Amino acid sequence: MTGPTHKDGLTDGQRAHVAPMMPVERGNLPPLRLHVPEPPARPGEQADFTHFDVPPAGSAPRPDEASAPGDMRDMAYGLIRVLDADGQAVGPWNPRLSPDTLLKMLRDMALTRAFDARMFRAQRQGKTSFYMKSTGEEAVSIGAALALSRDDMCFPSYRQQGLLIARDWPIVDMMNQIYSNRGDRLKGRQLPIMYSAREAGFFSISGNLTTQYPQAVGWAMASAARGDTRIAATWCGEGSTAEGDFHSACTFASVYRAPVIMNVVNNQWAISSFSGFAGAESTTFAARAIGYGIAGLRVDGNDVLAVQAATRWAADRARANGGPTLIEHFTYRVEGHSTSDDPSAYRSAEESGQWPLGDPIARLKQHVIALGIWDEERHAAMDRELAEMVRDAAREAEKNGILGHGLHHPMESMFEDVFEDMPWHLKEQQQQMLDEWKAAGL
Amino acid sequence: MMAEILTDVSADTQQMTMIQAINSALDVMMARDPDVVVMGEDVGFFGGVFRATAGLQQKYGKNRVFDTPITECGIIGVAVGMGAYGLRPVPEIQFADYIYPALDQLVSEAARLRYRSAGEFISPMTVRSPFGGGIFGGQTHSQSPEGIFTHVSGVKTVIPATPYDAKGLLIAAIEDNDPVIFFEPKRIYNGPFDGHYDTPARSWAGHPDAQVPTGHYRVKLGEARIARSGGALTILCYGTMVHVVENVVTAMGIDAEIVDLRTLVPLDIETIEASVKKTGRCLIVHEATRTSGFGAELSALVQERCFYHLEAPIERVTGYDTPYPHSLEWAYFPGPVRICEAISKILKD
Numbered sequence: 001m002t003g004p005t006h007k008d009g010l011t012d013g014q015r016a017h018v019a020p021m022m023p024v025e026r027g028n029l030p031p032l033r034l035h036v037p038e039p040p041a042r043p044g045e046q047a048d049f050t051h052f053d054v055p056p057a058g059s060a061p062r063p064d065e066a067s068a069p070g071d072m073r074d075m076a077y078g079l080i081r082v083l084d085a086d087g088q089a090v091g092p093w094n095p096r097l098s099p100d101t102l103l104k105m106l107r108d109m110a111l112t113r114a115f116d117a118r119m120f121r122a123q124r125q126g127k128t129s130f131y132m133k134s135t136g137e138e139a140v141s142i143g144a145a146l147a148l149s150r151d152d153m154c155f156p157s158y159r160q161q162g163l164l165i166a167r168d169w170p171i172v173d174m175m176n177q178i179y180s181n182r183g184d185r186l187k188g189r190q191l192p193i194m195y196s197a198r199e200a201g202f203f204s205i206s207g208n209l210t211t212q213y214p215q216a217v218g219w220a221m222a223s224a225a226r227g228d229t230r231i232a233a234t235w236c237g238e239g240s241t242a243e244g245d246f247h248s249a250c251t252f253a254s255v256y257r258a259p260v261i262m263n264v265v266n267n268q269w270a271i272s273s274f275s276g277f278a279g280a281e282s283t284t285f286a287a288r289a290i291g292y293g294i295a296g297l298r299v300d301g302n303d304v305l306a307v308q309a310a311t312r313w314a315a316d317r318a319r320a321n322g323g324p325t326l327i328e329h330f331t332y333r334v335e336g337h338s339t340s341d342d343p344s345a346y347r348s349a350e351e352s353g354q355w356p357l358g359d360p361i362a363r364l365k366q367h368v369i370a371l372g373i374w375d376e377e378r379h380a381a382m383d384r385e386l387a388e389m390v391r392d393a394a395r396e397a398e399k400n401g402i403l404g405h406g407l408h409h410p411m412e413s414m415f416e417d418v419f420e421d422m423p424w425h426l427k428e429q430q431q432q433m434l435d436e437w438k439a440a441g442l
Numbered sequence: 443m444m445a446e447i448l449t450d451v452s453a454d455t456q457q458m459t460m461i462q463a464i465n466s467a468l469d470v471m472m473a474r475d476p477d478v479v480v481m482g483e484d485v486g487f488f489g490g491v492f493r494a495t496a497g498l499q500q501k502y503g504k505n506r507v508f509d510t511p512i513t514e515c516g517i518i519g520v521a522v523g524m525g526a527y528g529l530r531p532v533p534e535i536q537f538a539d540y541i542y543p544a545l546d547q548l549v550s551e552a553a554r555l556r557y558r559s560a561g562e563f564i565s566p567m568t569v570r571s572p573f574g575g576g577i578f579g580g581q582t583h584s585q586s587p588e589g590i591f592t593h594v595s596g597v598k599t600v601i602p603a604t605p606y607d608a609k610g611l612l613i614a615a616i617e618d619n620d621p622v623i624f625f626e627p628k629r630i631y632n633g634p635f636d637g638h639y640d641t642p643a644r645s646w647a648g649h650p651d652a653q654v655p656t657g658h659y660r661v662k663l664g665e666a667r668i669a670r671s672g673g674a675l676t677i678l679c680y681g682t683m684v685h686v687v688e689n690v691v692t693a694m695g696i697d698a699e700i701v702d703l704r705t706l707v708p709l710d711i712e713t714i715e716a717s718v719k720k721t722g723r724c725l726i727v728h729e730a731t732r733t734s735g736f737g738a739e740l741s742a743l744v745q746e747r748c749f750y751h752l753e754a755p756i757e758r759v760t761g762y763d764t765p766y767p768h769s770l771e772w773a774y775f776p777g778p779v780r781i782c783e784a785i786s787k788i789l790k791d
């Protein structure tokens with residue numbers, strides 16, 4: 001760099017590209033302004049959800065599953081709610097589930113929460129590197145799982161552990177993955193909670209946001225091309241809808257009328273960024289569907305009956321060759337983003353308590369008690385039993401080792417599964433590693 | 443360095459971590475140049491998941507420091523547009539592992555804008571991104587993708603190894619009129635790392651290169667640093683591996699010359715050439731995967747330029763050609779055992 005220096009310390013060379021862009025005189029036009037979104041409340045401020053329009057339970061109409069997307073646009077701006085403040089299931093979306101199904105949902109949600117509590121603690125005790133809870137969002141996974149067929153394919157994000165629980169996947173297996181131990185079917189290769197469970201119709205989770213979205217559409221297109229009857233479902237957070245993959249998925253789903261359910265879990269936060277940074281100040285996430293000509297539903301994500309009913313609607317539609325549905329689940333991330341996060345640094349501590357849609361477990365509990373099929377004593381006993389169950393499962397899993405304490409898969413296993421057949425260079429690297437560690441006496 | 447520009451360097455230095463040094467570089471540049479803007483996921487109010495941008499939004503306002511939607515492609519595309527307007531964007535990609543959605547905007551756009559418009563438009567952005575492993579981040583918080591960018595013509599690739607260099611290089615990168623990929627070795631954000639993961643983590647306190655001037659200074663792009671001079675062999679490395687190598691060399695008590703490359707493109711070939719011609723032996727160490735890694739380029743260059751001075755084959759110690767495994771992180775990491783073996787092998791004949 002050469003030449004004279006301007007008062008800001010930059011050289012001519014550095015300034016050169018700016019000069020031709022200097023604005024010409026434009027009279028008395030007002031200066032433009034950049035809008036940068038700001039959440040309603042920061043730490044120390046009063047949480048405020050009054051701007052959320054919470055329509056009464058039962059008030060949302062239920063269009064026919066065969067409706068054209070253009071005839072049901074209002075659904076993307078309303079909120080499907082079934083459980084009212086008294087615990088009654090009301091309105092056209094009431095799925096009228098059997099007592100057994102209701103109690104399974106309650107148990108699955110409670111087990112998910114107990115599992116999360118235990119594994120969060122395990123991370124704090126240094127038994128693993130990382131964990132992510134789904135507290136407050138359990139209904140989103142459990143309601144969907146109960147509405148899908150067991151063989152429908154799920155392409156989840158990292159916060160849908162409830163799908164595995166609802167599909168009765170062994171929690172010891174999940175814990176082995178979290179501990180990255182020798183019992184981990186994924187051979188310790190993945191970050192904790194990045195499960196893969198093909199037998200449970202649960203696709204391998206990626207750490208890269210929203211990549212699962214077009215993949216789910218592709219699976220659904222394949223199923224349709226083959227004349228299969230299975231459909232696909234996928235999930236991402238509201239923040240993740242900004243990724244290009246989300247929009248590619250919507251385009252493909254629309255063009256090929258793919259039998260897929262695309263779920264957006266709007267838990268209001270993406271690490272420290274509120275939903276406004278994904279576009280929520282201007283529209284809803286369900287309304288993303290409208291531009292693509294896809295059916296869009298917006299659901300109270302803390303109402304497991306509403307989630308179940310909306311998912312069943314979308315599944316029936318897809319199975320009848322009616323094409324894709326985008327469902328926004330309106331919910332709240334009660335805890336930090338992950339064990340690496342402290343939300344008190346960026347959001348009001350009161351928010352969680354003031355969330356207007358309540359807690360999904362408490363709401364279903366109130367409902368089943370009102371139905372006369374459940375009571376406080378049985379609920380307390382269930383909570384105790386689940387806490388013991390996860391404790392016992394954790395002890396069982398810990399017998400296979402915890403992270404960093406030796407009981408992992410053999411070191412040479414690192415080189416397996418890069419390819420189906422190991423090429424010469426990986427064989428060589430594998431051998432070299434073993435030789436070096438041996439030479440070093442390790 | 444250009445003396446006439448260094449007028450506002452105060453004699454003040456302060457002990458800083460690498461994170462603080464990066465934060466200070468951004469602060470200094472935002473204060474000096476109103477065109478500098480900082481953007482990225484969680485960088486605004488919160489100050490970034492590693493706190494590198496802490497306090498900047500409060501100081502410079504939301505017009506100049508702002509959170510972005512979660513779309514790396516969007517972040518870099520917008521930075522190209524802002525650069526075309528005349529701003530000097532410093533986007534952050536939260537982890538290098540998440541830079542791939544931005545590749546088209548970086549490779550096809552930012553890197554070629556000057557060339558395809560014959561200098562009419564340029565892309566003076568500096569893309570900051572934490573990279574590398576050693577924090578049990580699994581395969582999506584550990585990668586070292588620098589070789590992807592050194593392979594692209596039109597972007598510069600910079601990797602600091604100390605707080606002092608992190609600040610000086612970042613300032614030089616921001617002032618540079620070409621796009622710069624600035625990879626920050628996250629394992630050494632808070633302290634140097636000697637490769638012994640089972641010993642307590644160290645802090646930067648007391649480290650000579652953690653004494654950082656509080657004002658403006660540059661570490662020129664394209665100049666390597668001799669981290670240790672010696673005659674027995676030359677070790678080419680950068681980022682976290684500089685510290686791991688230093689520790690091995692000390693432990694082995696050998697007279698190695700350690701070259702901290704600092705800038706991979708444009709490379710300081712003179713320093714490399716002079717060193718290898720002096721020692722006659724060369725080891726290359728990086729954490730990134732081996733095949734088509736930057737070490738392959740270094741090896742070719744050394745062979746082309748120093749062949750008749752070499753007394754032993756050039757060796758590479760690198761990450762294995764597998765994804766970064768979670769539980770086997772320390773078997774994967776090219777640590778002291780492997781470096782020591784390679785040095786012994788080179789010195790044997």
Ligand SMILES: Cc1ncc(C[n+]2csc(CCOP(=O)(O)OP(=O)(O)O)c2C)c(N)n1
Binds near residue numbers: 208240
């Ligand atoms: C491609 C990519 N960019 C950035 C990240 C880092 N990251 C992980 S989670 C996250 C926030 C996601 O928020 P949201 O989509 O709302 O999901 P939530 O965590 O709320 O469930 C970010 C930015 C990532 N994993 N992948």
Ligand SMILES: [Mg+2]
Binds near residue numbers: 237265267268271
């Ligand atoms: Mg979210």
